[in-house]
Amino acid sequence: xxxxxxxxxxxxxxxxxRVAGLFSGRGFNIESLSVGETLDPQISLMTIVTQxxxxxxxxxxxxxxxxxxxxxxVDLTEMDHVEREMILIKITPKPEDRxxxxxxxxxxxxxxVDSSPRTYTIQITGDEKKIEAAIELLRPMGIKELVRTxxxxxxxxxxxxxxx
Amino acid sequence: xxxTGAEIFIECLKKEKVDTIxxxxxxxxxxxxxxxxxxxDLRVILTRHExxxxxxxxxxxxxxxxxxxxxxxxxxxxTNTVTGIANAFMDSIPVIIFSGQVPTKxxxxxxxxxxxxxxISRPCTKYNYLVKDIRDIxxxxxxxxxxxxxxxxxxxxxxxxxxxxxxKSEFIYPEEINIRSxxxxxxxNRWQIKQAAVAIAxxxxxxxxxxxxxxxxxxxEELIWLAExxxxxxxxxxxxxxxxxxxxxxxxGMLGMHGSYYANMAIHNSDLIIAIGARFDDRVTGRxxxxxxxxxxxxxxxxxTSIRKNVRVDIPIVGDVKLVLxxxxxxLKDEVKEQWSEIRKxxxxxxxxxxxxxxxxxxWDEDIIKPQFVIEKIYELTKGDAIITTExxxxxxxxxxxxxxxxxxxxxxxxxxxxxxxGFPAAIGAQIAFPDKLVIDIAGDGSIQMNIQELATAVIHKxxxxxxxxxxxYLGMVRQWQELFFRERxxxxxxxxxxxxxxxxxxxxxxxxxxxxxKPSEVEPVIKEALRIKNTVFxxxxxxxxxxxxxxxxxxxxxxxxxxxxETKQPEKKLKAVK
Numbered sequence: 001x002x003x004x005x006x007x008x009x010x011x012x013x014x015x016x017x018r019v020a021g022l023f024s025g026r027g028f029n030i031e032s033l034s035v036g037e038t039l040d041p042q043i044s045l046m047t048i049v050t051q052x053x054x055x056x057x058x059x060x061x062x063x064x065x066x067x068x069x070x071x072x073x074v075d076l077t078e079m080d081h082v083e084r085e086m087i088l089i090k091i092t093p094k095p096e097d098r099x100x101x102x103x104x105x106x107x108x109x110x111x112x113v114d115s116s117p118r119t120y121t122i123q124i125t126g127d128e129k130k131i132e133a134a135i136e137l138l139r140p141m142g143i144k145e146l147v148r149t150x151x152x153x154x155x156x157x158x159x160x161x162x163x164x
Numbered sequence: 165x166x167x168t169g170a171e172i173f174i175e176c177l178k179k180e181k182v183d184t185i186x187x188x189x190x191x192x193x194x195x196x197x198x199x200x201x202x203x204x205d206l207r208v209i210l211t212r213h214e215x216x217x218x219x220x221x222x223x224x225x226x227x228x229x230x231x232x233x234x235x236x237x238x239x240x241x242x243t244n245t246v247t248g249i250a251n252a253f254m255d256s257i258p259v260i261i262f263s264g265q266v267p268t269k270x271x272x273x274x275x276x277x278x279x280x281x282x283x284i285s286r287p288c289t290k291y292n293y294l295v296k297d298i299r300d301i302x303x304x305x306x307x308x309x310x311x312x313x314x315x316x317x318x319x320x321x322x323x324x325x326x327x328x329x330x331x332k333s334e335f336i337y338p339e340e341i342n343i344r345s346x347x348x349x350x351x352x353n354r355w356q357i358k359q360a361a362v363a364i365a366x367x368x369x370x371x372x373x374x375x376x377x378x379x380x381x382x383x384x385e386e387l388i389w390l391a392e393x394x395x396x397x398x399x400x401x402x403x404x405x406x407x408x409x410x411x412x413x414x415x416x417g418m419l420g421m422h423g424s425y426y427a428n429m430a431i432h433n434s435d436l437i438i439a440i441g442a443r444f445d446d447r448v449t450g451r452x453x454x455x456x457x458x459x460x461x462x463x464x465x466x467x468x469t470s471i472r473k474n475v476r477v478d479i480p481i482v483g484d485v486k487l488v489l490x491x492x493x494x495x496l497k498d499e500v501k502e503q504w505s506e507i508r509k510x511x512x513x514x515x516x517x518x519x520x521x522x523x524x525x526x527x528w529d530e531d532i533i534k535p536q537f538v539i540e541k542i543y544e545l546t547k548g549d550a551i552i553t554t555e556x557x558x559x560x561x562x563x564x565x566x567x568x569x570x571x572x573x574x575x576x577x578x579x580x581x582x583x584x585x586x587g588f589p590a591a592i593g594a595q596i597a598f599p600d601k602l603v604i605d606i607a608g609d610g611s612i613q614m615n616i617q618e619l620a621t622a623v624i625h626k627x628x629x630x631x632x633x634x635x636x637x638y639l640g641m642v643r644q645w646q647e648l649f650f651r652e653r654x655x656x657x658x659x660x661x662x663x664x665x666x667x668x669x670x671x672x673x674x675x676x677x678x679x680x681x682x683k684p685s686e687v688e689p690v691i692k693e694a695l696r697i698k699n700t701v702f703x704x705x706x707x708x709x710x711x712x713x714x715x716x717x718x719x720x721x722x723x724x725x726x727x728x729x730x731e732t733k734q735p736e737k738k739l740k741a742v743k
Binding site: 014018067069 | 294
């Protein structure tokens with residue numbers, strides 16, 4: 001099963017490598033990882049998406065907790081949470097598809113962030129399903145390049161966080 | 165007053181009550197070594213290789229319970245410590261490694277003797293640091309000692325760039341440190357401990373499975389009390405040997421791949437396993453699916469990641485073994501010991517039968533020295549009053565089987581990593597910690613050659629280490645596997661008789677003493693002579709090269725699916741049982 005794990009860590013050099021090394025050293029796969037500073041510049045928050053059965057996830061969360069720089073580990077999967085991802089997608093539509101491309105972008109509340117005579121670059125944010133759907137609809141228009149941020153996630157307010 | 169980084173470093177070590185450093189100098193750590201030249205309180209043990217220094221610090225830590233300290237230069241000096249660091253990491257040994265680093269402005273520029281040791285050592289240290297600012301030296305060193313010695317201990321590396329040790333700053337040693345993300349759990353959950361006590365009371369066929377955690381947390385007394393009071397037999401891992409007296413009637417010796425028949429049978433047939441500071445290593449469990457099918461498992465460990473990593477656990481207790489056992493014993497103390505004896509009678513009788521059925525034995529030979537006989541004789545002549553280190557392989561397993569360890573911290577052996585070349589430098593560390601104790605390294609001819617250069621270290625410091633080399637001209641354990649599972653194709657395990665050095669001459673070349681025994685009758689006189697000599701001694705025992713370690717659980721087998729040597733299959737042959 002896919003799990004979204006939120007990780008509060010000390011904002012020090014080498015921390016990302018410790019976390020990533022923990023996964024690679026044990027043969028666990030990271031599907032996506034995003035990281036950034038929190039309100040406290042000494043602390044960063046990582047959102048990691050990974051796969052595994054209960055036993056593997058238990059090991060992952062325990063091992064993460066064991067890292068000296070990790071302050072808190074929360075598995076968001078089984079609690080109500082909001083998650084978002086952003087993509088930048090560069091489309092090279094044929095002249096007759098240009099209007100359709102813009103229409104699809106609008107459906108997904110995408111924004112055109114760059115355009116050239118032959119391309120549109122569209123920014124779309126949303127949960128995984130929305131992103132996947134947008135990519136599928138835009139694929140026939142001719143995708144030249146695509147970049148994804150990886151997921152960021154946060155628990156919904158009023159929900160007690162389950163600390164691991 | 166402002167001090168240089170090197171001076172601050174030395175002051176910090178003194179604050180941590182360090183009196184011995186194992187190390188090797190080099191360009192970027194000369195600021196520190198220059199100060200050590202005149203220092204009366206810090207003794208530097210110059211080894212001949214940085215791996216030797218790290219194993220020596222590890223041996224020092226295991227024997228004394230104090231952290232071991234290593235100081236090496238950058239680049240190759242630092243990378244040479246990696247095997248020693250990984251060794252200490254696998255066995256949870258508190259070692260602090262200080263490595264020199266090129267000046268901060270050169271880091272990342274492929275400077276001469278630069279290596280990213282922080283990156284290299286990350287997966288095999290408990291934590292590591294690169295000191296980028298001289299003002300951080302003191303607090304980092306304080307943290308390094310704290311992290312290495314608390315919770316589940318382990319090695320911590322501190323990388324010190326040359327300009328940091330050369331610069332000047334105020335010296336303020338922090339009284340306290342607070343690492344918000346690091347708070348090991350020491351006290352076990354009361355309710356879980358109560359559950360454990362209930363399970364122990366209910367069990368009819370319980371076994372204690374004690375590991376290195378018992379020794380690391382100095383919980384031997386509590387373990388002995390628990391076992392004696394509740395009459396539960398104790399099987400130990402390699403790392404746990406000495407945690408419970410090997411000559412006690414409740415001792416089952418070592419369990420696992422080369423464990424005793426009775427330890428493995430007891431574990432397999434048990435209805436309750438009380439795992440204490442042990443981590444269900446694959447060498448212990450054999451095939452996990454077949455491990456102790458009817459047993460409930462209580463698992464006490466300070467490291468939550470050890471629990472449920474390999475086997476299912478019914479009652480997990482996270483905490484320091486000593487504290488948890490104290491609490492558990494407190495609950496159990498009201499039960500009357502005699503009642504336990506009655507309840508356990510049938511189970512202990514069954515175990516005695518297993519002990520009689522297949523004791524640890526070997527076939528005696530009048531003409532060829534059996535390696536087990538050498539270990540037996542060492543035990544007999546030292547009366548078990550020695551610190552024994554081992555190398556890795558057959559010598560290690562025979563030592564675990566045939567030497568009865570009475571006390572904790574008397575067996576120093578590379579358990580998790582299985583590092584050939586560990587025993588001799590570890591013996592140096594142990595002898596430095598305890599100059600008056602008898603320290604013996606039991607080695608193979610393959611292993612001893614991995615760090616044989618440390619003879620110089622031993623001799624120059626007038627250490628009286630005795631090295632018993634079980635010389636069979638083979639990488640014995642590799643040969644054993646090839647014989648049993650690779651149709652006797654001894655691919656590169658034969659060291660060639662003419663290429664195994666004359667260990668007597670090697671010893672003499674370094675200023676040590678070399679002795680040799682070729683016949684069983686010469687074994688005892690050689691050991692006695694070695695014990696008499698006040699110098700480092702190599703004892704070269706020409707042993708039977710065909711000898712194998714039995715019992716053995718073949719890879720993929722369950723713990724009770726052992727294979728035995730001919731000598732134990734054919735009782736009509738002349739057997740020599742271990743006393």
